[in-house]
Structure formats: structure tokens, C-alpha cells
Amino acid sequence: MDPRTSGESAPCRRERWGRRPRWVLLVLLLATSASLRPARAAGDDLVVSVYQGVCREGDFAANLATARTVVEEAHARGSHFVALPECFLSGYESVEAVQRGARPLDDPELAGFIEESASHEMVVLVGLARKAKDGLYNSVLVIARGRLLGVYDKVMLTGGDREVLGFKPGTAVPVFSAHGVRFAAIICHDSSFPHAAMVARLQGATLLFSPHNNEIGAEVADGHRLAVRNCHVGLASQLKMVVARANIVKSDREGRIGYGDSFVLSPQGTPIAEAGLFRTELVTARVARSLLETPSAWADDGEVPAWLRTQLAQMLTEFRRPPGDAALKTWLENMIVHHRFAPREVSAATGLTIQEVRDASRRLGLEGAKPEPRRPEEPLLVLPYPGGRHPRIGFLDGAVMPQRETKLSVFTPWDDASYVVVDVPEAVFSNLGLIYLAHTHVPMIWDAKGVALPRLEWRRDEDGSFHGERTLPNGIAFGADVAPSPSGVRMGLWLRNGTDERLTGLRVQNCVMLAGARGFAAQTNANKVFRAPYAAARSQDGRRWVVTAWEPNQRCWGNPDCPCLHSDPQFPDCEPGETVRLRGWLSFYEGDDLDGELERIDQSGWRE
Structure with a gap:
């Protein structure tokens, strides 16, 4: 000194x-x-x-x-x-x-x-x-x-x-x-x-x-x-x-x-x-x-490519500011009480400064608030994933700016601070190319045309179910329906062909990200079971499981870096004006008889 x-x-x-x-x-x-x-x-x-x-x-x-x-x-x-x-x-x-x-x-x-x-x-x-x-x-x-x-x-x-x-x-x-x-x-x-x-x-x-x-x-x-x-x-x-x-x-x-x-x-x-x-x-x-007047000998701002400038601008404005106190309280309760976000994460999700987050938490009575205990007969808690905290641990370059309109957090029944993030859908492929991706990574067909897709939000019904819908620039529409129950979460995807051509190769990726669930964050596939249509992940102590399934199923797999589970379905070919559907499931299990649990899920009628 x-x-x-x-x-x-x-x-x-x-x-x-x-x-x-x-x-x-x-x-x-x-x-x-x-x-x-x-x-x-x-x-x-x-x-x-x-x-x-x-x-x-x-x-x-x-x-x-x-x-x-x-x-x-x-x-x-x-x-x-x-x-x-x-x-x-x-x-x-x-x-x-x-x-x-x-x-x-x-x-x-x-x-x-x-x-x-x-x-x-x-x-x-x-x-x-x-x-x-x-x-x-x-x-x-x-x-x-x-x-x-x-x-x-x-x-x-x-x-x-x-x-x-x-x-x-x-x-x-x-x-x-x-x-x-x-x-x-x-x-x-x-x-x-x-x-x-x-x-x-x-x-x-x-x-x-x-x-x-x-x-x-x-x-x-x-x-x-x-x-x-x-x-x-x-x-x-x-x-x-x-x-x-x-x-x-x-x-x-x-x-x-x-x-x-x-x-x-x-x-x-x-x-x-x-x-x-x-x-x-x-x-x-x-x-x-x-x-x-003269740029530095080593660099000129004019050298920065358009995609990088655009991505920077998008990342700086990726937050979504709640409109009014009612929406603000809902989102702050979601983030602070349930997801246990730190003020910095809330700031990233909402655009509020850290001090504004603290002030609003006090003003709206959320400072120190804790979630109400869930009774066994009540449905599993499902909330929109708010953004502000990346749902992955690794392979972050494969999911830049994850969009929250396709993501829901499903909280575990044994720990109200643990959750998995379901991305439904993460991606939709077709004979036209990649028509939708819920983050920035592989270019969509719209990127090549310079068309930006608008931001959307989930719609929540009084019974706790969620519905999302998007219409693409060429008239294709798709949506998701998610309904929690005490034993699991029923999910559905639909796609309507608003074009004049037959759609084929309608593969879907639906991702279940495990980073937010305590005991499931190991970056490995050694703790996972893939038995189509089921994909399951075991906790570190071996006593708990996360199970997901989709049908008609075309592939079960996991990315150890994320870490995540996939049970990826495929829509039937879709004629102009036609609507096609998929069915999905997510649940949690405590025990050592996974085979028996999968049989029980099979008999629950989730495919109906």
C-alpha cells in the first residue's frame, strides 16, 4: 500500500x-x-x-x-x-x-x-x-x-x-x-x-x-x-x-x-x-x-457483427417488468417465496434494481415470507418459471436467453424449495426446418428471415392448470396444457397446421431440467433410467426419483451436462387445417421399486 x-x-x-x-x-x-x-x-x-x-x-x-x-x-x-x-x-x-x-x-x-x-x-x-x-x-x-x-x-x-x-x-x-x-x-x-x-x-x-x-x-x-x-x-x-x-x-x-x-x-x-x-x-x-477521431489501432466498434450486437441488446433487455402491484406481488411471491431467488436474480428477471426489489418486498409484505405447507391431498405446486436464474448448470452455450413462456417449475412433494423445470416444448422440428426453439442456440427458420417471435406468458386457470399458445408467422399454431394433481402432472401438446402444405417430421423436444432439485444435480447419466416412453432420474441418496414420459415417443435420453431428462415425442404428419396431439406425464416417487412405480403410472391413464 x-x-x-x-x-x-x-x-x-x-x-x-x-x-x-x-x-x-x-x-x-x-x-x-x-x-x-x-x-x-x-x-x-x-x-x-x-x-x-x-x-x-x-x-x-x-x-x-x-x-x-x-x-x-x-x-x-x-x-x-x-x-x-x-x-x-x-x-x-x-x-x-x-x-x-x-x-x-x-x-x-x-x-x-x-x-x-x-x-x-x-x-x-x-x-x-x-x-x-x-x-x-x-x-x-x-x-x-x-x-x-x-x-x-x-x-x-x-x-x-x-x-x-x-x-x-x-x-x-x-x-x-x-x-x-x-x-x-x-x-x-x-x-x-x-x-x-x-x-x-x-x-x-x-x-x-x-x-x-x-x-x-x-x-x-x-x-x-x-x-x-x-x-x-x-x-x-x-x-x-x-x-x-x-x-x-x-x-x-x-x-x-x-x-x-x-x-x-x-x-x-x-x-x-x-x-x-x-x-x-x-x-x-x-x-x-x-x-x-481515429479508432484504436487494435479494434474498431464497426467490426462487431450484427448478430452479436443484437444478442447483447436482447440480453440487456431480457427482463420482463410486471405491470402494476398485483402482477408484481404475484411474480415476487413466485421468485422470492417459492424459488428462493436472491435480489440480484429478481432484478435480472424483472428489470427492477436490487433496492427496488427490497423495497417492493417490504411494501408488499413478502419480506421473510415462507410458502404454505402443501397437504398430501393437494395438487403438486406448479408455477411459471420466472427467468433470472438459468435452469441449467452446464451446456449454457446451448441455451442462451432461455424463454420463460414454455417453462414451468414443478415443486417436489418432499422439499418445498426443490423443483424441476419443464420446458414444453423446448423445440419443434418439421420438414420445413426448426420452426421453434425456446432459447437462442441453433437458428430457427425465422432467424434466417429476420423475423422475431413475440414474448408470451402462460395463462393460469383457477384450478391451477396452465395453458400456452403460439401462432408462428406461417400460420402454424401450437400450444401446451399442463394440469397438476396430487400424484403427478398431466401434460399435453397440440399443433394445428395453418399452412397449405402437409407437415411431416414433427419431432418435439421436451426437457426436464434437474438443477433446481436438491440431490438431482449430478452431471451424469449414471443415475438415469431410459425405458421408453419413460425417462427417470434418481437422487444422490438413491431414495427418490423424477419420472417423465411422452407419447407417441421417438426417443428417451439425457444430457449429463445440463443435467436433464428427455422423453421426446413426435406428432403424426399433419394435413392443412388439421390438429394433432401428444400426451405427457411428470411425477415424483420415493422408494426403491421403480419398476412397480412405472407400472402404477402406466395404469393411471395418463395417455388418455
Whole structure:
């Protein structure tokens, strides 16, 4: 660890700050910088300055005075842009400081500062706790030529931002243009994620400002510094942007330090200029415009193929946000109470943030809720599989973005936290080719035509049965009916030929995925029995079984990597306008007489 960031050296730093007034440090900075002041940029270079210094907590007037001095110095250096740290004008240390220093955009002192920018052509970016009619925002004001160009509000709030300081999250990533370059701002925790910066880059921004206000526990400061710098290096090099970070320095609270480490990075992620640690300094970098215009020698975003861009976009938006509180409660109960999803998994399935998941769970009375015990005479519990957690352990490349509209979870009778996921149907083949696949892997005939199939959901009846139906672009329709009972689950598939041609080779894959059932997750086929039409998997302790069957049956098998069971049927050939059907079964068994159990299932009439 750098001794300047260690817990042992922090008291020395605090003592030195305590003996010397902060305004003296600023005067020293500006006095000593005169001899180091670079000349105005030669040629067409872009000059970018970032300020690293002390923020007076809650003292708007003092911080505004510092900002004016910094702007004057940046102007003297020929800067096109100057950025100051997060919440610099207001303070960020505590809710009291934030409330004292917060200002609305129509504040007279702030308006005067904005008007002063008419005297130069620089763009000034400064952080403020911004009061608005609907709440408080952690904002960067973008100021140029006597007016406010716009505001960026921090999107990725920390728990402290939200719960302690009372900030609301931003909902947009604006991009601005000045001095022949498009630029944007993110704030502190935003830089821990690629999303906001990527949105800016996709709007054409090549210059990204990242103001911070990092006051960190001394014992973790060095690790934090490395992580934050590496995040910015990643953003710069992956998105091919010039990234400019402005942070505070501070050491007046026991055990906490603001270390600085402000910098300007090239699109290769290398420093063009940097301030170092624990120093009040205005960092100025000359940025050759060629860095903003020429792609990296090693990669160009235009090389990324369309399918990969499309898949990324689909994966980022694969979640399904429940419409309204009634649907939200149903899905949260499904995920949290029954499937035991963690907040991160619920977030992936719903698009809610982790904090929104926690808030909704409390508000809807689901925090700590447990499922009602199932009585033996009641049907097996069947629920739509919500997504957000992959139902496989392995062979994940064979099931990218699994769709939930064909998947149902059937919970075991012996453990209310264990379930198998039935994919019905997983795939439908025909003489036309692969006409349906419930995930991304082998292309369907629709993929070649550029036709996307719409998302669907299961329909649930009052008796607990489920029904799903899909009509394909060529008029073929198919559907599934699933009805639980105390002894098992009866399943049916139907297909209607809406084309003018006879359909043949109508093979179906129906998958039973075992990863969610305790004791059945071994990636092997040694614990499985295939006796057409039955496919069965034995638990690790040898006492329990999962059994499935479909008829007319064309193949029983299992994929040990998933792991899963298949009893795959085949529809009869189907004439135009005709409907054909299949019958299926799923059940659980405790005991060591599998032969006797299969005979009992045979006599249950599941084929009818």
C-alpha cells in the first residue's frame, strides 16, 4: 500500500491539514502553478482540465469562490473544458452538509456563476446537490457561454446516496457538443458500471467526464483507488473515449481520507495527465484531436457483427417488468417465496434494481415470507418459471436467453424449495426446418428471415392448470396444457397446421431440467433410467426419483451436462387445417421399486 494511503500515515496528514487553512493551500497552488503553467495549446489540440481539491462541506459560498478561482486558472491555461468534483458546490459528507449546500437551478448566486461563463469560451462542469420540485439530485451542471447547457443526474446511486443523503436517481444520459467534440458526464459510482458510459458513447460522445467525491476508510483506500482507476481505464480503452476524472482530497475526519488520484486518460487507457495523491492541483492535459477521431489501432466498434450486437441488446433487455402491484406481488411471491431467488436474480428477471426489489418486498409484505405447507391431498405446486436464474448448470452455450413462456417449475412433494423445470416444448422440428426453439442456440427458420417471435406468458386457470399458445408467422399454431394433481402432472401438446402444405417430421423436444432439485444435480447419466416412453432420474441418496414420459415417443435420453431428462415425442404428419396431439406425464416417487412405480403410472391413464 502507498504510505500516503495507509491508516498509519493518515493522522500526519490530518495534522498538516489542520494547521494550514484550506484557502492558503489554494493560494499556494495557484502561486506555484504560475511557473508550471503550460502555454495555450498549439495547433488544434483540445485542452482538458480537472480540479482536485478540498470541498468545504455545506459551504456553498466558499466552494463557489474556489470554483471561480479554478475557472480563472483553467482559462489562463487555455482550457476548453474544466471539471470539478462531485457535489463540489454543496458538499457530500453528510445529510446536514448536503442540505445546507444544496441549491436549485434558479438560485441567484448560482445564476451569477453561470452568467460569468459568458466572458470565456470554456465549458465548465461542476457538481451540485440540486434541489428540484420532485426531490434532490446529485448533479453535474454543464455550463458554457453564459448559460446552462444541461444537467446530468447521477443514475447509479449508492446506498448512502439514496438512503442517507436522500438523492433520487437520474433517468437520462445527455450528450453535449462544444469545441468540435461530443462529450458527456457520469458521476462516481456510475463508473463502476459500463452502462451509462456506453449510452454516452453510442450517442457519439468521445470525451467523458467523471467527477467523484471519494472519502474512504483509510484501511481500504488503496484497494478502492486501484479499483476505481481500473474501472476508468476499462471505460477509456473499451469505449475508446478520453476519460477525465476529478476527485476531492480530504483528511479531516478520523479514519477517513479523500485521496484524489484525478487524471485524464487516453482512449488506450494511459494517463495523459494525472494529479497524484493528496495534492490540491489543477491537472491540465493537451489531447490531440486525432485521439478522438481515429479508432484504436487494435479494434474498431464497426467490426462487431450484427448478430452479436443484437444478442447483447436482447440480453440487456431480457427482463420482463410486471405491470402494476398485483402482477408484481404475484411474480415476487413466485421468485422470492417459492424459488428462493436472491435480489440480484429478481432484478435480472424483472428489470427492477436490487433496492427496488427490497423495497417492493417490504411494501408488499413478502419480506421473510415462507410458502404454505402443501397437504398430501393437494395438487403438486406448479408455477411459471420466472427467468433470472438459468435452469441449467452446464451446456449454457446451448441455451442462451432461455424463454420463460414454455417453462414451468414443478415443486417436489418432499422439499418445498426443490423443483424441476419443464420446458414444453423446448423445440419443434418439421420438414420445413426448426420452426421453434425456446432459447437462442441453433437458428430457427425465422432467424434466417429476420423475423422475431413475440414474448408470451402462460395463462393460469383457477384450478391451477396452465395453458400456452403460439401462432408462428406461417400460420402454424401450437400450444401446451399442463394440469397438476396430487400424484403427478398431466401434460399435453397440440399443433394445428395453418399452412397449405402437409407437415411431416414433427419431432418435439421436451426437457426436464434437474438443477433446481436438491440431490438431482449430478452431471451424469449414471443415475438415469431410459425405458421408453419413460425417462427417470434418481437422487444422490438413491431414495427418490423424477419420472417423465411422452407419447407417441421417438426417443428417451439425457444430457449429463445440463443435467436433464428427455422423453421426446413426435406428432403424426399433419394435413392443412388439421390438429394433432401428444400426451405427457411428470411425477415424483420415493422408494426403491421403480419398476412397480412405472407400472402404477402406466395404469393411471395418463395417455388418455
